[in-house]
Amino acid sequence: MSTKRTIEECSIVGDCVAQKIKRSGDNASTSSGASTNTDDVARTHLSSVYTMDELQNTFKNALGLGKSVSHECGAALSTIPFPCCVLPKFIDSDTFLENVKNELLDQEFHLKSNDLYKFHQTADLKECSKPHIDALKQLLYEDFRNWLINVTGIPLNQTVDMNSSRYDSTDVLLCHDDKLEGRRIAYILYLVPPWTEADGGCLDLFAVDELKRPDKVVKSLVPSWNTLVFFEVSPVSFHQVAEVLSEDKTRLSVNGWFHGPNIDRPEQYTEPALSLAPYISLDVDVLHDWLNPDYLDMETQLRVRETFESDSEIELPRFFKDEKYQELLTAIQSSELTWERRGPANIRNYESADESSVPEVVRQCLQLFRSDAMFVTLSNLTGLSLHELCPNSDDDSDGGSGRDEEKEKAVKDKTESRPRCFGELRHWQQGSYTMLTDTEAENADFALDAFFFCKCDGWKQEFGGFTSYIAKDEDEELMTVNPEENSLALVYCDKQTLRFIKHVNHKITTKEDGQDFYDIAFMYLE
Ligand SMILES: O=C(O)CCC(=O)C(=O)O
Numbered sequence: 001m002s003t004k005r006t007i008e009e010c011s012i013v014g015d016c017v018a019q020k021i022k023r024s025g026d027n028a029s030t031s032s033g034a035s036t037n038t039d040d041v042a043r044t045h046l047s048s049v050y051t052m053d054e055l056q057n058t059f060k061n062a063l064g065l066g067k068s069v070s071h072e073c074g075a076a077l078s079t080i081p082f083p084c085c086v087l088p089k090f091i092d093s094d095t096f097l098e099n100v101k102n103e104l105l106d107q108e109f110h111l112k113s114n115d116l117y118k119f120h121q122t123a124d125l126k127e128c129s130k131p132h133i134d135a136l137k138q139l140l141y142e143d144f145r146n147w148l149i150n151v152t153g154i155p156l157n158q159t160v161d162m163n164s165s166r167y168d169s170t171d172v173l174l175c176h177d178d179k180l181e182g183r184r185i186a187y188i189l190y191l192v193p194p195w196t197e198a199d200g201g202c203l204d205l206f207a208v209d210e211l212k213r214p215d216k217v218v219k220s221l222v223p224s225w226n227t228l229v230f231f232e233v234s235p236v237s238f239h240q241v242a243e244v245l246s247e248d249k250t251r252l253s254v255n256g257w258f259h260g261p262n263i264d265r266p267e268q269y270t271e272p273a274l275s276l277a278p279y280i281s282l283d284v285d286v287l288h289d290w291l292n293p294d295y296l297d298m299e300t301q302l303r304v305r306e307t308f309e310s311d312s313e314i315e316l317p318r319f320f321k322d323e324k325y326q327e328l329l330t331a332i333q334s335s336e337l338t339w340e341r342r343g344p345a346n347i348r349n350y351e352s353a354d355e356s357s358v359p360e361v362v363r364q365c366l367q368l369f370r371s372d373a374m375f376v377t378l379s380n381l382t383g384l385s386l387h388e389l390c391p392n393s394d395d396d397s398d399g400g401s402g403r404d405e406e407k408e409k410a411v412k413d414k415t416e417s418r419p420r421c422f423g424e425l426r427h428w429q430q431g432s433y434t435m436l437t438d439t440e441a442e443n444a445d446f447a448l449d450a451f452f453f454c455k456c457d458g459w460k461q462e463f464g465g466f467t468s469y470i471a472k473d474e475d476e477e478l479m480t481v482n483p484e485e486n487s488l489a490l491v492y493c494d495k496q497t498l499r500f501i502k503h504v505n506h507k508i509t510t511k512e513d514g515q516d517f518y519d520i521a522f523m524y525l526e
């Protein structure tokens with residue numbers, strides 16, 4: 001799939017306005033406010049326990065044997081789900097670290113927001129020359145790099161990346177493995193206020209399934225002041241920064257990667273293509289039972305088609321008759337309906353209805369989306385050719401010049417690749433998302449996305465859950481589709497179109513009509 005990329009390669013979507021964060025009580029006219037006392041800077045060391053041979057040997061042996069170990073000083077190596085070391089009281093001076101923090105908060109933080117994350121980050125700190133940050137760089141690039149070489153046996157080179165990251169309420173970094181050329185060890189030094197699990201923002205580690213896909217979070221590390229966490233970047237080092245839930249605490253860190261020689265990585269799992277099915281035949285009365293009659297009116301269809309042809313998208317409010325919509329809404333929330341989680345976490349996380357469990361009215365609605373009547377209606381509403389009865393406007397562009405052979409061939413091609421669709425009923429709640437994927441239209445020239453939304457009265461964009469369309473190889477967002485009650489959104493996607501659904505954050509719990517919403521999501525191919 002085309003989603004293989006790591007954080008650095010991701011396009012940055014949304015406003016990237018540099019944001020300057022001030023410490024509370026800061027006077028804008030003063031400099032960093034941190035002590036620049038060189039004695040203080042000169043005293044920058046690893047905590048003495050980490051310089052002891054005993055601790056280093058204990059960790060080195062445990063890593064070699066693949067065993068977990070913990071030291072009386074609190075340092076620990078755990079091997080489940082993958083080897084990860086936690087080094088509390090990493091730097092010997094809290095005052096020094098306070099000064100680092102203050103210098104960091106004087107840096108420019110840029111909003112980074114896309115399918116994978118939302119948080120603020122500085123540029124690489126190699127460009128930054130503040131005394132305490134400089135001293136920290138030196139400590140990490142030299143003393144600690146040598147420490148890591150000794151303990152892990154990995155021949156790290158001189159390249160070290162170092163940024164400062166800042167996560168506030170609703171910020172998140174979803175499941176990823178950090179893999180990028182040269183990166184061998186990931187590290188994070190936390191500069192957080194007293195923090196508990198209830199504040200969110202844990203570093204979650206995923207176990208993998210038999211196909212080496214991230215499966216479940218099996219360990220959550222609560223960030224803690226002056227604690228450094230590191231792990232080897234590997235095909236199974238899947239992790240995330242869980243959404244920050246605290247309204248007022250900032251999860252500040254210095255983080256990056258130590259580089260070394262590249263190692264051979266096994267081929268990554270690729271997903272099988274979606275299985276799309278041709279339309280089914282359904283009594284046309286069902287269409288009339290469900291649809292707002294306006295959308296079956298030829299005049300309206302023509303107007304909709306003109307807008308769709310010029311904008312490549314349209315929203316059709318009050319798509320179903322009110323009483324049908326109410327029936328559907330009640331049925332979707334029925335307790336007899338069972339939901340299956342759709343993963344893997346590095347690609348998506350939402351629930352999809354198990355169709356064998358859906359109430360009759362939901363079953364009928366899904367049938368309707370798969371029916372010949374709907375394929376015809378969508379053709380009329382969009383001008384696309386989703387049914388043999390509805391030739392594409394391009395198809396008769398030869399003005400009836402009677403090129404029979406070509407026409408015959410076109411009919412033959414059409415029957416060989418009949419219009420088809422794939423769709424499901426999805427449930428969106430806090431923590432749901434999909435990462436950037438292409439619209440799976442590789443073998444077709446286009447796909448038509450159709451999203452029908454339920455239970456989203458009072459939904460706001462700040463909750464997440466909107467669909468964002470991006471042009472391949474470009475950073476630019478083409479458009480977004482926001483959930484609208486009883487509304488059908490239609491979007492034309494060509495081969496260059498990618499889409500993702502923004503992480504739904506905890507603010508959704510404030511939505512007027514409940515903490516979640518649903519959509520019936522279909523994709524149609526010509
Ligand atoms: O901040 C953390 O705990 C992890 C950060 C991380 O995974 C990353 O920046 O790639």
Ligand SMILES: [Fe+2]
Binds near residue numbers: 176177178186239
């Ligand atoms: Fe990471």
